[in-house]
Amino acid sequence: MINIYRTDNRIISEIDQFDTGAWVKLTAPSLEECAEISDRFHMDIADVRAALDDEESSRINLEDEYTLILVDIPSAEMRNNRHSYTTIPLGILIAEDVVITVCAEETAVLRSFVEQRVRDFSTKKQMRFTYQILYNACMVYQSLLRSIDRKRTEIEERIDQNTEDVDLIDLHELESNLVYFATSLRANGVVLDRLTRYGRLRQYSEDQELLEDVIIENRQAIEMTQIYRDIINGTRELMSTVINNRLNNVMxxxxxxxxxxxxxxxxxxxxxxxxxxxxxxxxxxxxxxxxxxxxxxxxxxxxxxxxxxxxxx
Structure with a gap:
């Protein structure tokens, strides 16, 4: 699906055709839609479809007529009959007069811009808009990390009452989520570091400051992930100790x-x-x-x- 948006006077609106300063949002696009974008903006169709492959790693490619930035963003899914989180690729293609985003599913990272819950953004300021997308992705990461920690706290509060095997399974699922997050955040960090060294990308001083904020938030998300993983490991060891102690008391x-x-x-x-x-x-x-x-x-x-x-x- 292709949606085209443009901001005028800080108000975002959907338009019917490609225009200068527009944001082209591709959500689970078909092969024909990708081919249309590839022909219209003279892009390699493999780069347009790169974000549709779950195995694609985060990277940045500088081509003659466009730049591809591929990062991982968080996504919700059902795993083992439980609400879990994973990461999926998000492609950002920066052409001469448009910004194109490609994602395999609708995501909260981009929905915030469509619903205008992000202040002071403009689709016409390409690099700044790109950095705002990356910044919003870091915020979503941190929000989900806090949600994971709250679930861990709920499990920990039940230890004194009645600890069951399902609690250990839930802890394992939470730790799996953190593993996905940690891997993706580190890969995103490499991409962000490369963005600071590419002089070809047209940036203003405020854009550079925003990129530094994105790097800081990404590092904070990495630290949060590591801290929560350590806490979950401690919680799991505590639960195992409590279960063993109860078994010893029964014996x-x-x-x-x-x-x-x-x-x-x-x-x-x-x-x-x-x-x-x-x-x-x-x-x-x-x-x-x-x-x-x-x-x-x-x-x-x-x-x-x-x-x-x-x-x-």
Whole structure:
């Protein structure tokens, strides 16, 4: 799908045809639409379709008539029946008079501009608009990172109540999200560093300041990712320790019960042997069975008190 936008007096509006200073937004474009853009702006169709390949790595290519900037942006998906996050490529093609973005799906990074939730942007200022897209991508990264940390906090708060295997699986999914983010953010950082060294790109002083802000925010997102990964590792180790400790407590309790229950088993086994009755204590005593039961009960109570003192019950 092709949408064309242009800002006039800081108001963005959709237009029907290509025009100077326009923003051409391609969302999951077909091969025919990519070919149309390639022919119209004299671009290699492979560069136009580069962002549609999930395996494409972040890079920047300087061609004779255009510049391709390929970065990874965050995206939501369903993975293992859970709401998860991954990263997808976003292509930004800067031609002489237009900015073209290509993405395999509708994304919050670009939706913010369409809904005019980003202040002071103009599609006519190509490099500044490009840096604002990259800056907004960093903000989306940081927002999703905070969301991941909130989910981790919710899991951590349930540790004292009832920790289940599903919590460990959820933690693993959160860590997988952070791995995707960390890999993409580092690759984006390489692209941003290269942008600072390319003198061919026409930039103004305010554009350079915005690029520096983008680099700072990208580094902050990388640091947040690393911090949250370390915290999740600590949370998972804590959960594993708690689960093991609870298992040890259950095993200790069952062992104590086994010790107590073995007393009547041993006594009944001794008195149940097939030997001469006159040699068995209490065999000829009135109420001998009751006496043996009372002695067994007392021994069980004494052992239970001793186990309780040793904090095994």
């Amino acid at each position: 200790k309790y069952l062992a104590a019960i086994t010790i107590v229950m073995s007393i009547p088993t041993i006594i009944s086994g001794l008195w149940g042997m097939n030997v001469g009755g006159k040699w068995m204590p209490f065999s000829s005593t009135p109420h001998g069975f009751a006496i043996i039961c009372v002695i067994t009960l007392l021994l069980c109570i004494v052992v239970m008190l001793w186990l309780r003192k040793k904090k095994m019950l």
